[in-house]
Amino acid sequence: MRYAEMGYHLEVDVATGNIEKVETDPKLTELYLGGLGSSVKLHWDRVPPEVKPFDDENMLIFSGGLLCGTPAFSANRTVVTFISPQSELLAYPMMGGFWSAELKHAGYDKIIFNNKSPELIYLWVKDDKVEIRDARHLAGKGALEVQDLIRDELNEPNAQVAAIGQAGESRCFTASIEQGRSSASRLGGGAIMGDKKIKAVAVRGTGDVHLADGAKFFELMEEVKDYINFRNTNPIPDVMTILSGIGSPQEMVHTDEKWHTESFAWGNARNRRKSFWTEDIEKSWTSTQIGAIKRLISCYNCPQHCGALIDAPDVPRYMMKCFSKLTYGMAAYVDNLDFSFNIVQKAQEYGVDGFSTPQILAFAVELKENGILTDKDFEGCPPDEDKEGRFMWLLDRLAHREGIGDIIADGTYWAAKRIGNGAEEYAHNNIKKHEQLPIKLGMLDPLYYLMYTTNEKISITQIEGNWPQAAFPKMEQRERFVEDWPQLPDDKFKQWLLDWEPRGEKSNPHFPTPPICSEIVDWMEMLHNIDDALGLCAGMASFCLKPPYHINNYHKLVSAATGMDVDQEELKRKVNRSRNLHRALNNRRGMSRKDEKPPKDHWRHRFPELEEELLTTYYTYKGWNHDGIPTRERLHELDLDYVADDLEQRGILINGEGQEDHQEHQG
């Protein structure tokens, strides 16, 4: 019997209609865990680096995490992996909600899609019964409405449906995959579904998920439960509200948006409005938000209810989560919150990423204001004073790839290349061709520098979370913070926090020092990679301060659930293995040090030498060479000799360990 995992993948060739239920080798889990970990391995094995995003061979995997479907609170992530049309690297956006648990109960750990269907279809999985169904009648339907249409036509009210809207069908590079109150948004998974002509994947499962030592697992969950209750009643003092709790940022609960609206940049990630949050704004925003939110809703098996059912004036009902409440309004320079609730509904039906898309629309507006795009490109667009109408109009064009929409649907990086004429300057907020959070700050932050530049996620949240975002001004605050911090891998981290000052010698950018930064960032990255393999919501683990899940309890959960005997070191080894494999996969696709750059204007005060030192120190700590490629030695430690061989054969690693010497002066 298999525990925690189901031991089967569904392999679906949408070109031929061939569907196979394939038993997996338990070794795959032993070596790479589940979720992102084992998906990376499948991509490495099957998708050669020559494959382009819209090639038949761009395999698309929907994966539950190893702990999805177990009673672990908040273990509900579905990881979608594919070569991104935007970054051209292996992307892995995730969604919460209810889909992954349903897949596990249906009896599968992953669904693997290959090739392209000639006509629009959807996949229907009900336990052992799996069928490809015609979806031609669903073409052009919204990503939300189609979920109910499918449930209705199947007469399966409990089926969970992940679907694309118009934007996915027209292969917008920022098309998302929507599912109930959740979505896998970043880096264009919806475009790959659309390219394969898969409108939706509907699942319903009624089978058991087994636990190796269920009694032990429940004992551990009791502890987690107590800690969740503790954290929900004891917010962390001395940090801003949004960081004080657990769960994803509680954007549906908190109405005080002074910090976001004044600290994040408006428009095309341009200007901060440091006195935006007036009393009038506060009053109007609070009443709009409270009026719009019908009910707070959770993902599967999670008490944190980060999403909400939205019932706003003149807008069909829908569900919202997290930060999209602000991204469109701020990008459009629109000061009333009604607009946000309105446009997000439309954006979700189209199925587009709520971070990239608003920036793309704002980018188009800027190009017009600066004469790079012309009136002709904007023919039919409401006048400039009507900022709301203009954004809506642009969104419609983008989702349908009509007129100028066909160009901006590729995201700012590719659109700027196509437009030329200086447009590149306006695609200024990207890392690895992908739009980032609209944050523009003063002083270089060495921790964030590493997180932004080096992680394969390439998207917001990167790998931050467990380490405070800023130094505490007062020693007593630092002491209070470190006093009760069981989530740390080592007590020496406490001293670093105690030493860290907001100003002066021991502050950004020189403290934490590059070696200390390396350890902190490596730890935080590892937490994210563990979550993504186990299917845990980062909001309950890697993405928040003092979370219920951490490096000192993950391995216990994994052991009790799976029956593998995994201690902390072994768990780290497993995630390091898939993390390095992921890096090698992207290296094989051409990524290296040259690509690891934050947006030029992310910080006003930059320190080129220090930045190089940070990068080199971190690479060395990771066991990567000067170019950011894992050394043969590192790969060997992780049983990845086959990867070293491959990289050498392709000339990406030269003679393995001697690599550093060869590359020292490049870069």
Add this chain to the structure above:
Amino acid sequence: MAKVKKIIKNIKVDADRCSGCRGCEIACSAFHAEPKYSSVNPARSRVRVITHRLQDIWLPVFAGEYTPTECAGRDIYTIDGKDYDECGFCRAACPSRDMFKEPDSGLPLKCDMCEGEDEPLCVKWCLDGVLVYEEREVWVEEDSEEKKQEELDIGLGSLADKFGLNQLKDAMARMTTKE
């Protein structure tokens, strides 16, 4: 007449606060797994959260009695502007739906209030405070012999009406030989 003490077990459901997480279903199914906690399967749970997302309906319903035949008529309740359709509040394991039946055998499930536990598992696992457990002691009159006889007569009478005396006699005879 003699009075006896009876414990009434109650789960109060504050449905307006339900976040739809289904933690209650998970806990219930794990608790009733064989061996206890060895597996999870919400399809086996004795509490199910009836969900109509856009209608703002998240309604935890507990498995009640088994019924061999479905109702001839159906009801639609409108409360607070929301339509609770057909079988919305019904607790029966009924042929008209899959709910409250073991997915493999089809055998009916019934909430047993987690017999033997201090607190029902679904209540314990609902961290949003939607489910609240209460015990009430009530003193009830012990049923007298005459009253019991009376109830038996009424029950048998209704069966005789429904099936005819002969069929009832046959059934009784079969049950006696089985015993």
